[in-house]
Amino acid sequence: MFPPLLPTYNRTDIAFVRGEGSYLFAEDGKRYLDLGAGIAVNAFGNANPRLLKALTEQAGKLWHTSNLYRVPGQESLSKKLVAATFADTVFFVNSGTEAIELAVKMARRHHFVNGQPDRFRIVTFDGAFHGRTYAAINAGGNEKYLEGFGPRMEGFDQLALTGDVAADLAAVKALVGPATAAILIELLQGESGVRVIAPELLRALRKLCDETGTLLVLDEIQTGMGRTGKLFAHEWLGITPDIMTVAKAIGGGFPLGAVLATADAANGMTVGTHGTTYGGNPLAMAVGNEAVDMLLEPGFLDHVNKVAGFLNQQLGALVDAHPGIFSGVRGQGLMLGLTMKVPNTDFITAARAAGVIVLPAGDNVVRLLPALTISEDEVREAMAGLDRAAAALESKPELKAAAQ
Ligand SMILES: Cc1ncc(COP(=O)(O)O)c(C=O)c1O
Numbered sequence: 001m002f003p004p005l006l007p008t009y010n011r012t013d014i015a016f017v018r019g020e021g022s023y024l025f026a027e028d029g030k031r032y033l034d035l036g037a038g039i040a041v042n043a044f045g046n047a048n049p050r051l052l053k054a055l056t057e058q059a060g061k062l063w064h065t066s067n068l069y070r071v072p073g074q075e076s077l078s079k080k081l082v083a084a085t086f087a088d089t090v091f092f093v094n095s096g097t098e099a100i101e102l103a104v105k106m107a108r109r110h111h112f113v114n115g116q117p118d119r120f121r122i123v124t125f126d127g128a129f130h131g132r133t134y135a136a137i138n139a140g141g142n143e144k145y146l147e148g149f150g151p152r153m154e155g156f157d158q159l160a161l162t163g164d165v166a167a168d169l170a171a172v173k174a175l176v177g178p179a180t181a182a183i184l185i186e187l188l189q190g191e192s193g194v195r196v197i198a199p200e201l202l203r204a205l206r207k208l209c210d211e212t213g214t215l216l217v218l219d220e221i222q223t224g225m226g227r228t229g230k231l232f233a234h235e236w237l238g239i240t241p242d243i244m245t246v247a248k249a250i251g252g253g254f255p256l257g258a259v260l261a262t263a264d265a266a267n268g269m270t271v272g273t274h275g276t277t278y279g280g281n282p283l284a285m286a287v288g289n290e291a292v293d294m295l296l297e298p299g300f301l302d303h304v305n306k307v308a309g310f311l312n313q314q315l316g317a318l319v320d321a322h323p324g325i326f327s328g329v330r331g332q333g334l335m336l337g338l339t340m341k342v343p344n345t346d347f348i349t350a351a352r353a354a355g356v357i358v359l360p361a362g363d364n365v366v367r368l369l370p371a372l373t374i375s376e377d378e379v380r381e382a383m384a385g386l387d388r389a390a391a392a393l394e395s396k397p398e399l400k401a402a403a404q
Contacts, residue, residue: 012352019046022374024357032352033382035370036359040190040222040335043249043291045371050290051252058286065282067275073285080292084231086240087260091269092280092288096221096247097131099257100184102274103243104135106261107182107215108155109268122217123175123183126160127362129191130184130219130245139184165201173208182215182243183208187233190222193363194330194337199237206239215242215265221257225249226295226372228333229305236332249372254287295372304372307379308333311368314383322390330365334372337365342393350392356385 016032018025022045024032037043044051058073065071078090093099104122111119122139130136137145138153146152157175161168176183183205189195209216218241223233227249230236234244242265247257257279278284294300312329315336319326325347327339338358340347344366351358351366361367370382 014352021045021047022371022378030355032355032357033378033385034357035368035374035382036357037369037371038253039248039359040227040369041248041251042253043225043227043372044252044294045373046253048252048373050294051254051287054286054290055254055283058283062282064278066277067280071280071282071285073282073289074280077285077289077292080289080296081258081260084292084296085244085260086262087244088263089261089266091259091274092284093247093257093259093276094255094278094284095131095257096219096245097133097136098276098279099221099245099247099259100130100136100139100219101133102259103184103217103219103245104139104182105274106243106259106266106269107217109273110215110265111181111268113268119179119181121155121157121177121179121181123172123180123214124156124158125185125189125197126158127189127192127195128158128184128186128219129189130186131221161197161201163198165198165204168198168201169204169208172205176208176212176214180212180214182217184217184219186219186221187223187237188228188332188335190335190367190369191361193339193361193365194335194367195363196330196332202234202237203239209242217241217243217245219245221245221247222369223332223335225291226301226304226333227335227369229301229308230333231295231301233332250291251284251287252291254284256284256288258288300372304334307374307376308336310376311370311374311379312336314379315368318383318386318390321387322394325390325393331368334368334370334374336368337361338368340364340366346393347389350389351386353392354385354388356382356389358386 015027016024017027022034024034081090108120124139128140130139138156141158159171218234220232224246243261250256315329327341331337344360344364347366359367
């Protein structure tokens with residue numbers, strides 16, 4: 001029989017039924033320390049009292065009105081985001097991939113209203129992940145996600161980065177032409193293995209965009225909202241985008257995404273050019289407003305940076321202690337990847353048996369994206385679990401043989 005639930009996921013056979021801070025509780029009562037936070041979503045942990053209050057208070061008042069009317073929560077949250085970032089304007093959506101759709105539309109429309117309707121191409125990068133809608137899979141360019149879904153969507157030019165900044169920049173320059181509307185890039189590629197893009201290249205891309213009138217679109221869906229220790233990761237680089245996509249942590253677990261843009265980049269988005277039924281609904285706005293308030297409170301990002309430093313150092317020690325299991329640590333802030341010498345899935349299973357949830361990523365990486373509120377004690381507990389997991393794998397006969 002075909003499964004009643006469409007079988008597009010390869011799910012682990014655990015159902016979590018309750019969460020509290022950084023902990024998750026499964027149906028069988030087992031407690032896990034969660035270093036995944038969904039996938040970088042539950043930035044304030046599970047059942048955060050402030051988010052819970054904001055959501056339940058709003059739930060008792062009004063859930064949905066449509067965007068035919070003013071939505072006060074959208075007005076307040078957009079003002080907060082504009083005040084805290086490069087952006088002049090914000091549009092609220094429900095997910096990351098919807099934010100990408102709008103970013104692509106906005107970039108193309110900018111050139112259209114500026115008298116360059118043929119300027120619609122978007123430069124993207126190998127290893128990118130921008131979501132699963134049609135434009136997003138075409139932007140991501142991953143064959144696995146494109147196969148069988150009809151013709152490729154016109155207008156995406158993808159480049160494989162080599163890590164050699166000069167060569168990569170030359171390749172981008174060769175690709176950016178009169179038909180290029182935008183460059184779309186993640187600052188740290190999460191799904192493909194916490195792959196770091198060289199800061200010098202990112203700064204050079206900003207310069208190239210300025211010189212050519214190309215829009216720089218940063219996908220901060222995973223890196224944004226404090227994940228790397230700044231509100232948005234581009235702040236570390238001293239550059240700003242023209243358009244930025246945000247999702248995941250901005251809703252603290254409630255579906256919410258946003259596109260932030262400068263007035264210039266957004267100049268084509270006039271009445272009727274875009275819309276959404278659910279985007280910016282009162283429930284999402286109640287949570288989003290509270291989440292952004294918490295993130296902007298003095299000391300919040302200091303905690304992220306401090307605990308990230310501690311986690312990084314602890315992971316370094318873990319790698320040193322188990323040279324047959326790990327080869328290194330990479331990433332930034334609380335977006336970290338362990339590069340593995342054994343299959344990442346084996347380690348993830350062993351970690352789960354030791355009570356710690358970690359995530360897979362491409363390039364045989366184990367990804368760590370804990371709640372930003374994780375404490376040093378919880379990091380210590382997690383490290384003890386990961387240490388046990390590594391030791392359990394080391395005791396497997398095939399690894400023992402390889403080490404000898
Ligand atoms: C960088 C990036 N962009 C886009 C997306 C897509 O977001 P969503 O799954 O909410 O559509 C993700 C999700 O993992 C992401 O990490």
